[in-house]
Each structure stands twice: as structure tokens, then as C-alpha cells.
Amino acid sequence: MYNYVYYSRKLCLSATILSLAILIWNTTIVSAQAQGGNGYKLTLAEAVQFAKSQNKWVQAANIEESAVGEDRKDAYSTALPTVNVSGSYQRFSDLTLFTGGLSHSTTGPRKPTPNSAALGVDALFNIYSGGRQRALQKEQTSRLNLAKLNTRDQSGNIGLQTANQYLDLVSLNDLQKFIRDQLKRAQTRLNNINALHKNQKVTKSDVLRAEVALSNVELSLQQNENDIAIANQKLDILINVPDSVRILPIDSAGMAKPEIRLLLPLIEAAGVLSYSVQKAAENVEVQRAKLRSVQSNNRPSLSFYTAYGLNYPNYLFFPPVNQAYAIGFVGLKAQYSISSLYHNKSKVAAGKLRVKELEVQQEAYSDNVRTEIKSYYIKYAEALTRISVNEHSVEQARVNYRIVNTKYLNQLSLLTDLLDADNLYQESRFNLIRAQTDALAIYYHILYASGNL
Missing domain, CATH: 1.20.1600.10 (Outer membrane efflux proteins (OEP))
Structure with missing residues (x-):
């Protein structure tokens, strides 16, 4: 019973303080509006x-x-530097060869493989x-x-x-x-x-x-x-x-x-x-x-450029070889118009x-x-x-x-x-x-x- 009365009084006191604060705030706002209305000094x-x-x-x-x-x-x-990454893949059809004009033809697979792919990166840097x-x-x-x-x-x-x-x-x-x-x-x-x-x-x-x-x-x-x-x-x-x-x-x-x-x-x-x-x-x-x-x-103008890539098949040799290869290069490019x-x-x-x-x-x-x-x-x-x-x-x-x-x-x-x-x-x-x-x-x-x- 004592705790209930204590908390009830505490709650009433808090409510009174809150009401007083709201009253003071509203009074301040009303006073400010009465002084300037919606005016701004x-x-x-x-x-x-x-x-x-x-x-x-x-x-x-x-x-x-x-x-x-x-x-x-x-x-x-x-x-x-300008850097580019590129990749490609091709699937070739059979190769058709014509002899005697277009009257005779033979068909066979593309050598060394009908598949071709490339993946590489290149960069260009302007020096002057x-x-x-x-x-x-x-x-x-x-x-x-x-x-x-x-x-x-x-x-x-x-x-x-x-x-x-x-x-x-x-x-x-x-x-x-x-x-x-x-x-x-x-x-x-x-x-x-x-x-x-x-x-x-x-x-x-x-x-x-x-x-x-x-x-x-x-x-x-x-x-x-x-x-x-x-x-x-x-x-x-x-x-x-x-x-x-x-x-x-x-x-x-x-x-x-x-x-x-x-x-x-x-x-x-x-x-x-x-x-x-x-x-x-x-x-x-x-x-x-x-x-x-x-x-x-x-x-x-002078620029530095480089590239490196992975290619398939190998066309660097003759006849081409059915294998992948990787190669790169660096170089300088000078130009004058x-x-x-x-x-x-x-x-x-x-x-x-x-x-x-x-x-x-x-x-x-x-x-x-x-x-x-x-x-x-x-x-x-x-x-x-x-x-x-x-x-x-x-x-x-x-x-x-x-x-x-x-x-x-x-x-x-x-x-x-x-x-x-x-x-x-x-x-x-x-x-x-x-x-x-x-x-x-x-x-x-x-x-x-x-x-x-």
C-alpha cells in the first residue's frame, strides 16, 4: 500500500511538472507570435x-x-594510362573449297580446329x-x-x-x-x-x-x-x-x-x-x-604502349597448331603530322x-x-x-x-x-x-x- 501511494504521488508530480513545462512553452510561443506574428526580423x-x-x-x-x-x-x-581488356570466341563452320569455278567443291573441317578464342589486356600511356x-x-x-x-x-x-x-x-x-x-x-x-x-x-x-x-x-x-x-x-x-x-x-x-x-x-x-x-x-x-x-x-607526339594476351589456336606457326599460347609486348610510338x-x-x-x-x-x-x-x-x-x-x-x-x-x-x-x-x-x-x-x-x-x- 505504501509503495502504491508513493508511486501515485511521484506520477502526479511528474504530470504536474510536464503540464507546467507545456504551459510555459505555449506561453512563449503565443508571446512570440503576438510580438511578430508570422514576421521575421x-x-x-x-x-x-x-x-x-x-x-x-x-x-x-x-x-x-x-x-x-x-x-x-x-x-x-x-x-x-588508357587500359582495355578484351575477349572473344568464334566457332567456325566447315570449310568449303571450290575448283573449276563453282562446279566442283569439297568440304572439310577448319584446320587445326573450328574453335577460336582470345583474351588480352592492352595499355597506352601518353608521354608527350x-x-x-x-x-x-x-x-x-x-x-x-x-x-x-x-x-x-x-x-x-x-x-x-x-x-x-x-x-x-x-x-x-x-x-x-x-x-x-x-x-x-x-x-x-x-x-x-x-x-x-x-x-x-x-x-x-x-x-x-x-x-x-x-x-x-x-x-x-x-x-x-x-x-x-x-x-x-x-x-x-x-x-x-x-x-x-x-x-x-x-x-x-x-x-x-x-x-x-x-x-x-x-x-x-x-x-x-x-x-x-x-x-x-x-x-x-x-x-x-x-x-x-x-x-x-x-x-x-610520343606514347608508350603494351599488350599481353592469351590466344587459341596458335597461328604463329605454319601450319597452325591446335594449342593455346600467351604472348605480350612493350613499345614506343612516335608520330608527327x-x-x-x-x-x-x-x-x-x-x-x-x-x-x-x-x-x-x-x-x-x-x-x-x-x-x-x-x-x-x-x-x-x-x-x-x-x-x-x-x-x-x-x-x-x-x-x-x-x-x-x-x-x-x-x-x-x-x-x-x-x-x-x-x-x-x-x-x-x-x-x-x-x-x-x-x-x-x-x-x-x-x-x-x-x-x-
């Missing part, structure tokens, strides 16, 4: 990093890189082929480097798109706050105008215009909510998460901007480290390897011209990158200046709205002036956000153009 750097690793285009580029890596392994494996093997290996190595650059380029491009989309979402979220503030001002303004109209201090037209202004703000709010939903879906696709996930940006437009002097090393190195320039350089190396492969046709002196001449010339063409293209890519990144550098400095100007403009517009609003309530200004002041305040706040996000977008363009994203 991300910083700008996290969003870019997720996109660079999870985006489907980046995954496809990684698969292609792996495939090119296998091609390179295949190019190196061709330097290994004019540099063709090394040229192929170099070409595949350059192609692998090119595939890696394509993956990095695709990853950086997706990162740039993600940064732009994230900043667009930040801008729309801030605009949502501004529109809600404007909506509160419009509602307060309409209430004040209705009160003034009841006291016969303003005309009915002011009431109607205030109502129209309120309706326009409500419509802007709805339009901005739709824009946020569209921008969020685009960002979901870039970072490869379900469309139902709502991204909640942690970073704001006012996040710290890099000092312009810190961008100078990126600007100076862009002409060499840019993805397009690096890919152009690898294309030159690929073409040079192809040229060396073509030039190898003008050189002799005299016709390559005139057949290969134009191919080599064409290969050299293509190398020169790609070298010129590499220089052109470098010029374009330097021009592009210097333009971004200038625009970044302009964006930083615009931020400081807009910060001052926001404060001026806020003070101006307060003054005009006070004057209107005292019947010292027109409703048109008040609506203009409200729109100016709204526009100046949004211009500040746009200037801040533009500066960050330009910064990410500089990172991508310099091969650092």
Missing part, C-alpha cells in the same frame, strides 16, 4: 547574407561550378603530345575559376538586389508612419474646421476641401500598404522564403553611413577586382590555353587574334568599371550632402506647418496655405528618408562594382 546585412546563400539563382550557379569542377577532374584524369594535355588542364582550370567568379558575381548581384529591395521596404515602412501622422493631422484639422464652421468662422468650402484632403490621405495609406506587400513578396523571393513570411526590417534609413574617405580603396581597386574585369581576364586565359592546344598540333605545317597555320593565327581581342575587351571592361564606380563615388558624396540639407529642411517645414496651422485657427491664413504647409512637411520628411536610403543603395552599388559584395 532581419537586419540589412542578414538579408543580404541570406540571399547570397539561399537564392535559387545562386544555388544554380553553385551547381554549375560543381559541374565545371568535375570537368576539370576529367581533364586531369585523361593523363592516366606537344603540350596538348597541359593546355587542356590549364583551360579547364581557367574555366573553373571563371565558374567561381560567375558564382560570386551572381551572389553579389543578388545581394545588391536584396539590399535595394530591403531599403525600398524600409522607405515604404517609414512612409507608412508619415502617412499615419498626416492622417491624424488631417482628422484633427477636419474636426477643427467643423468646429469653426459651426461658429460660422469658415465657409462650407473649407469643410469640403478638408474632407477631400482626408480622403486622399486615406487612399495614400491604402496604396502604400499595397506597395509594402509587393515589396515584401519580392524580398521573400530574393532570400528564398515562403511568400507568407513578412519581413520586418530592423535597420532604419538613419543607420550609420560609411565615411566617404573609407570608400577610396574600393574605388582605386575596382578596375582590377571588379567581377566583370576578373571574368574578362579568365576568358583571356581560356583562349590562351586553346591557342596552346592548337599549337601542339605542330609538335610530335607533316600536314600540320600548312593545315594549322591559319588556326594558330586566328587563335592569336582572339587572344588579342579578349585582352582589348578586358581593358574596355576596366575602363567602364572605373567610370561607373567614380560616378557612384560622386553620387554618394552628393547623397550625404542631400541628407544634411534635408534634415534642416524637415525642421524648417515642421516649424512652418505649426505656424501656418496656428495662423489658420486664428483666421490669419487660408486653408490652401495650411494644406500646402502640410504637404511640404510630409514631402520633406520623405525626401530625407529617400536621401538616406539612396546613400545606402549607392554604397552597395560601390561594393558590387568593386567586387566586394
Whole structure:
């Protein structure tokens, strides 16, 4: 009886602890859902990093890189000896001999036996082929480097798109706050105008215009909510998460901007480290390897080959003997194509011209990158200046709205002036956000153009 009570109490205690744990877990989950719902909080750097690793285009580029890596392994494996194993068996029919045309014939068994069989192994090892093997290996190595650059380029491009989309979402979220503030001002303004109209201090037209202004703000709010939903879906696709996930940006437009002097090393190195320039350089190396492969046709080749086999019957003697024999050999094979002196001449010339063409293209890519990144550098400095100007403009517009609003309530200004002041305040706040996000977008363009994203 004592044991039964003891185990019953122990079981009840365990059930109580388990229930408490489940309750705490459910409370935590509910609290998290209440805080973020199906939202997912991300910083700008996290969003870019997720996109660079999870985006489907980046995954496809990684698969292609792996495939090119296998091609390179295949190019190196061709330097290994070629080994073949062969076997055969034949059963011959009787031998028919004709004399006097086809009028007389005699038939007899095939000598020394109607059976024939062979089993052997042979190997061929390339000693020297004019540099063709090394040229192929170099070409595949350059192609692998090119595939890696394509993956990095695709990853950086997706990162740039993600940064732009994230900043667009930040801008729309801030605009949502501004529109809600404007909506509160419009509602307060309409209430004040209705009160003034009841006291016969303003005309009915002011009431109607205030109502129209309120309706326009409500419509802007709805339009901005739709824009946020569209921008969020685009960002979901870039970072490869379900469309139902709502991204909640942690970073704001006012996040710290890099000092312009810190961008100078990126600007100076862009002409060499840019993805397009690096890919152009690898294309030159690929073409040079192809040229060396073509030039190898003008050189002799030397290979080692061997074979060993078991044969039946023995045809080495005459007459043939009904017996099996085994024999093998080793040897060297040298070959030189005299016709390559005139057949290969134009191919080599064409290969050299293509190398020169790609070298010129590499220089052109470098010029374009330097021009592009210097333009971004200038625009970044302009964006930083615009931020400081807009910060001052926001404060001026806020003070101006307060003054005009006070004057209107005292019947010292027109409703048109008040609506203009409200729109100016709204526009100046949004211009500040746009200037801040533009500066960050330009910064990410500089990172991508310099091969650092």
C-alpha cells in the first residue's frame, strides 16, 4: 500500500511538472507570435547574407561550378594510362573449297580446329603530345575559376538586389508612419474646421476641401500598404522564403553611413577586382590555353604502349597448331603530322587574334568599371550632402506647418496655405528618408562594382 501511494504521488508530480513545462512553452510561443506574428526580423546585412546563400539563382550557379569542377577532374584524369581488356570466341563452320569455278567443291573441317578464342589486356600511356594535355588542364582550370567568379558575381548581384529591395521596404515602412501622422493631422484639422464652421468662422468650402484632403490621405495609406506587400513578396523571393513570411526590417534609413574617405580603396581597386574585369581576364586565359592546344598540333607526339594476351589456336606457326599460347609486348610510338605545317597555320593565327581581342575587351571592361564606380563615388558624396540639407529642411517645414496651422485657427491664413504647409512637411520628411536610403543603395552599388559584395 505504501509503495502504491508513493508511486501515485511521484506520477502526479511528474504530470504536474510536464503540464507546467507545456504551459510555459505555449506561453512563449503565443508571446512570440503576438510580438511578430508570422514576421521575421532581419537586419540589412542578414538579408543580404541570406540571399547570397539561399537564392535559387545562386544555388544554380553553385551547381554549375560543381559541374565545371568535375570537368576539370576529367581533364586531369585523361593523363592516366588508357587500359582495355578484351575477349572473344568464334566457332567456325566447315570449310568449303571450290575448283573449276563453282562446279566442283569439297568440304572439310577448319584446320587445326573450328574453335577460336582470345583474351588480352592492352595499355597506352601518353608521354608527350606537344603540350596538348597541359593546355587542356590549364583551360579547364581557367574555366573553373571563371565558374567561381560567375558564382560570386551572381551572389553579389543578388545581394545588391536584396539590399535595394530591403531599403525600398524600409522607405515604404517609414512612409507608412508619415502617412499615419498626416492622417491624424488631417482628422484633427477636419474636426477643427467643423468646429469653426459651426461658429460660422469658415465657409462650407473649407469643410469640403478638408474632407477631400482626408480622403486622399486615406487612399495614400491604402496604396502604400499595397506597395509594402509587393515589396515584401519580392524580398521573400530574393532570400528564398515562403511568400507568407513578412519581413520586418530592423535597420532604419538613419543607420550609420560609411565615411566617404573609407570608400577610396574600393574605388582605386575596382578596375582590377571588379567581377566583370576578373571574368574578362579568365576568358583571356581560356583562349590562351586553346591557342596552346592548337599549337601542339605542330609538335610530335610520343606514347608508350603494351599488350599481353592469351590466344587459341596458335597461328604463329605454319601450319597452325591446335594449342593455346600467351604472348605480350612493350613499345614506343612516335608520330608527327607533316600536314600540320600548312593545315594549322591559319588556326594558330586566328587563335592569336582572339587572344588579342579578349585582352582589348578586358581593358574596355576596366575602363567602364572605373567610370561607373567614380560616378557612384560622386553620387554618394552628393547623397550625404542631400541628407544634411534635408534634415534642416524637415525642421524648417515642421516649424512652418505649426505656424501656418496656428495662423489658420486664428483666421490669419487660408486653408490652401495650411494644406500646402502640410504637404511640404510630409514631402520633406520623405525626401530625407529617400536621401538616406539612396546613400545606402549607392554604397552597395560601390561594393558590387568593386567586387566586394
